[in-house]
Amino acid sequence: MPRGTPSFSITTMPTVTVTRRLRFNAAHRLHNPALSDQENADLFEKCNNPNWHGHNYVLEVAVEGPIDERTGYVIDLSVLKSIVQHEVIDRVDHRNLNVDVEFMRGVNPTAENIVVACWRVLERHVAPGRLRRLRLWETENNYVEYERG
Numbered sequence: 001m002p003r004g005t006p007s008f009s010i011t012t013m014p015t016v017t018v019t020r021r022l023r024f025n026a027a028h029r030l031h032n033p034a035l036s037d038q039e040n041a042d043l044f045e046k047c048n049n050p051n052w053h054g055h056n057y058v059l060e061v062a063v064e065g066p067i068d069e070r071t072g073y074v075i076d077l078s079v080l081k082s083i084v085q086h087e088v089i090d091r092v093d094h095r096n097l098n099v100d101v102e103f104m105r106g107v108n109p110t111a112e113n114i115v116v117a118c119w120r121v122l123e124r125h126v127a128p129g130r131l132r133r134l135r136l137w138e139t140e141n142n143y144v145e146y147e148r149g
């Protein structure tokens with residue numbers, strides 16, 4: 001093996017997952033128009049408040065891929081931060097998820113639905129890495145995850 005060549009061959013290049021955490025604040029109202037007002041109030045409780053309310057969300061974006069031989073990175077985490085900032089955070093931060101966000105149009109903004117919408121927005125932007133997992137914290141105690149199957 002020539003001097004200076006990494007000790008991994010292409011076929012054994014390890015796949016690694018790297019994660020960036022970003023935060024945003026947004027308002028929402030959970031409401032299913034197929035249900036009565038009382039059913040919505042019983043189901044969604046304070047998240048059904050007619051005049052909205054807010055959450056301090058935390059979004060963790062995990063990208064997997066081989067380690068790039070030149071950089072030693074899967075993806076530069078500052079690049080990943082810029083992608084998520086531009087594609088998601090700038091579009092949701094201090095917005096109303098029910099009415100202000102194009103990629104949430106017509107979606108009941110539960111954490112589950114938000115995380116799937118974010119996946120669809122981000123998926124094509126992290127190449128040559130691949131989106132591995134999104135974790136969205138809605139409160140200090142509650143988070144949802146969406147993963148590559």
Ligand SMILES: [Zn+2]
Pocket residue numbers: 028046047053054055
């Ligand atoms: Zn809520």
